[in-house]
Amino acid sequence: MTKLIFNRRRFLGTAAMTGAALASPAYLRRANAAGGEVNIWTYNDFVPEAFKEQFEADTGIKVNIRLVDDQGKQFNLLAAEAPNPSVDIMTVAGHRFLQFIESDLLAPLDTDRLSNWGKINPTFSESDWSTINDNKWGMPILSGMEVLSYNTELVSAEEAQSWDTLFSEQYKGQTAYVIQDMISIIMLKMGYDGNMVAYLDDPEKAAAIVEEAKQFLIEKKPLVRKYYDGGAELQQMFVNQDIAMAQSWNGPAAALITDGFPLAMTIPKEGSYGFVYTFNIANNAPNADNAYTFMDAILASPEIGAAMTKASGFISTYKDASNYLNDVDKKATSFSDEELANLQFFRAEANEMKYGLVDPAVEAIKAA
The missing domain is CATH 3.40.190.10 (Periplasmic binding protein-like II)
Structure with missing residues (x-):
């Protein structure tokens, strides 16, 4: 057996800094400060830190992220809070939609409120799994x-x-x-x-x-x-x-x-x-307007999608995101x-x- 020598400190440090690759991106058009907050339950590295900082600076909306690591735990937590959840945006995998929908935990997604919806590859946004009861329920972000x-x-x-x-x-x-x-x-x-x-x-x-x-x-x-x-x-x-x-x-x-x-x-x-991971609006979300503002902003550029891919390792659903990946990143996601x-x-x-x-x-x- 070959003995592997690997610098663990280098790995851990590099992994921790992955989100820093987006220093001061011009993602968002300057908007009037909306204020307030948006509460998000998501996986580690699904919201690039540089994007989060830019979004908060441009909108005045504070982004509160609670990390989750399991779909079942997230469902149980949301069910326990219903009908008045503390969360606005969740990260639900497409194959678990029905469990959340049938328990009235998700709100149908109003894609008309997402001006950047067309920047998602239709392979993900328009696939048959994504429409249930004639409604969209999630915004595809990573697969x-x-x-x-x-x-x-x-x-x-x-x-x-x-x-x-x-x-x-x-x-x-x-x-x-x-x-x-x-x-x-x-x-x-x-x-x-x-x-x-x-x-x-x-x-x-x-x-x-x-x-x-x-x-x-x-x-x-x-x-x-x-x-x-x-x-x-x-x-x-x-x-x-x-x-x-x-x-x-x-x-x-x-x-x-x-x-x-x-x-x-x-x-x-x-x-x-x-599978496909999506951002979803909680039923009776306390900050629904801010949730839509956040979701539309994170769709604004394929560079954001590439940053999410580089940080998480999952495949971006954004059109042209691969244009912002180097050869090593492409190897890791193809x-x-x-x-x-x-x-x-x-x-x-x-x-x-x-x-x-x-x-x-x-x-x-x-x-x-």
């Missing part, structure tokens, strides 16, 4: 996918072509994954619909499929080093050489690649799933046509049934 991330000094590109390598004896104790995310991939690997839309009229079959995936992961539990929860934990495991490969979202992996860490990512031949052909997108129609089955399976795997 991503589940990938197999691997240390290129320890794992070959050929080995990384299959999810089987993640569960091989050769790499016992050197792998990690998020259980809930991995279950969908295992179902797809077994030839099933990981979205479970195909089984809406056959809940018994859906339950049997989740049970099969659960038993597979229980059987393979002795091989995994860690069930992890967040991107920062994943990155640190790679940096520490605790793991050689992992199932991950492309964002945390891309951040390591951009920093020069010997990491690569691929969409294995058995396939994987992609895949071959062959890999993309293996990609499917998460759908929300069967979410209630799916997560009703998957969430207990996750707990069972942890307890096994």
